[in-house]
Amino acid sequence: MQILVLGGDGYLGWPTALHLSDLGHEVAVCDNFARRGYDEEMGVESLIPIATLDERLGAWAEISGKTIKPYVGDLCDAAFVHKMVADFRPDTIVHFGEQRAAPYSMIDQAHAVYTQTNNVVGNLNVMYAIADIDRDIHLVKLGTMGEYGTPNIDIEEGWLEVEHNGRRDRVLYPKRPGSFYHLSKVHDSHNIEFGCRIWGMRATDLNQGVVYGADTGQTKLDPRLATRFDYDGVFGTVLNRMVIQAVLGHPLTVYGNGSQTRGLINIVDTVECIRIASENPADRGEFRVFNQFTESMSVRQIAETIANEYPGECTIDEVDNPRVEAENHYYNAKHSRLEELGLKPTLLSTTLIDHLFEVVERHRDRVDLAAIMPTVRWAATANELPRTASELAPAP
């Protein structure tokens, strides 16, 4: 197949492009290097050094004999998106090309607006390119399990059968996300479902869990093929960050009491899920949703698993939760549809954790410990004035 990977220079976009190319698909990647720019803005960098896109593509050609075509540009530029899709004529567009950190979206007004505009407009432009050029192009869109929030009922895969006052309907699963970033993905999902109705688009929305892991079969073939590994308080996700804390002898920081439960997925399963979704396209007009994770764990369970496995001293610290989110909540999220299509889950194991310890050990001199702690607080707006009239003028 011809597969275009948007955000193909990122943590998951790059390994996905390699995996699909390795399997013989004709792959192109698109990126505007926004993710590398956020590093500059935040003053942090990937734990594992990463090559430029140019070096990456050259290394892959050298090692595999296969070429991946690069498109450099911004998805918010509709003319660029249209030209790229008309030029490459993909069968599938895999869309990783969005700002993907909840804390980044919560920094202040400008970052919230940037995240929603960038993600929603970029996705609309991709939808219009498909509608204009070829409505049979299958859109495989990365969403997040965070779109659902933590409802008190089972989380289904995107749709819910409801009975209400004696009547039934199949409705979009109600969403209650936890950041302006997660909200941007909810907006995308609603827009895409509408595109399926009016244009007969084929779409697969992948509500992905928290991804962990440092490499895949392809990225480890050569240091120039490595993908990024983020551990900072803004872009780092929980498991990767805790592995680094363990190796550095820093307490594992759990937000709040750590009872928050999340779906997890290993990076090698992510790239397989994308292959499975691409090779089994949605029907014309179908808005298909898969929950893309393989196991659920509480943040505390993750910390305990890592602490138990770490050969040295390792403690766990509860820090003030910077987010506004439920603790001690019900969580039962379904995730059978990708397994029905052939996914063989790679569950978290001591081997996997040991491998991560080793990766971090190799790059430990690159870690900036100060970057690990959370700096963005959900209830603040970064530039707020006194909050209420009574705070302005205290009662006499």
Next chain:
Amino acid sequence: MQILVLGGDGYLGWPTALHLSDLGHEVAVCDNFARRGYDEEMGVESLIPIATLDERLGAWAEISGKTIKPYVGDLCDAAFVHKMVADFRPDTIVHFGEQRAAPYSMIDQAHAVYTQTNNVVGNLNVMYAIADIDRDIHLVKLGTMGEYGTPNIDIEEGWLEVEHNGRRDRVLYPKRPGSFYHLSKVHDSHNIEFGCRIWGMRATDLNQGVVYGADTGQTKLDPRLATRFDYDGVFGTVLNRMVIQAVLGHPLTVYGNGSQTRGLINIVDTVECIRIASENPADRGEFRVFNQFTESMSVRQIAETIANEYPGECTIDEVDNPRVEAENHYYNAKHSRLEELGLKPTLLSTTLIDHLFEVVERHRDRVDLAAIMPTVRWAATANELPRTASELAPAP
């Protein structure tokens, strides 16, 4: 109370500002005149001539002795919004300031992106101004009944009690809107509900039905106080448009078989609903939703009511439905909460329709009949190429 009306120069924003000012509230209006700009772009104009905002405010001061303060600027300009809210220090912000025509949002990619960016970013900026300056400011936000679509179950007011696999939760009512405009309001609702959770915002989301009517107690006091009356295929809504067709001896155009059912509300009830919502604020942290309409009718019933009432010849024509929407659907939408707070509904009556005939008769020379018919088709994208590979290369 101090009430700031965003979009205060528009069809409903202006009469709302007058109504609230008339009742003794301290009112300010904000507008960037985008709505007058759309008229220029589309080459149409309001059936009833409207004065400039400056003339309107002068006339109101002259007639009522009351002043309404104008703020001219764009809600997408965060610094402007912050300054305005800090300067006026409202108790309530009534937010009409969005692009509000479904067909306009469906013209092409640029209009879809404009509508979602303008509405979502403007609303985020208002939310941030509230969070920064005073979280007790009550946001009264105009949404639309079109956010719900036409589910096969009863439509509740914003929230739904769900039982699923033996567990219960109260969830946001699942939305399935019918245009990129309606989607922008769904995005707003999700963003605001989040603001209530993280910042303790007070918000009332008003899912309004199709508004009809030409004037209120205040707008008819002087021609300079008149509000706009749109009948064109892009901004005109169904009832107003059909009244004009009747007066001009043009068949009433029903889209499809006309069985689509919609909630309706008279303009005099709209301004009352805003008063009621403002004077009974939501609690801290509450995301409150009211369905703001007073009766449901099918498009065909509306046409038949007008045709029966019109003294002259009047026929009904079914035209190809330009929208992608369900016909012959179930529709039972609740709307009791505003009535519980004191709304006395003004139902569609022969007197009301006769009054509209008279208004249109007075301005019939201003009608451009060519502007009435729908020009925007939902399934098209205005600039599409051949749609599928098979259309590009027909089978041999």
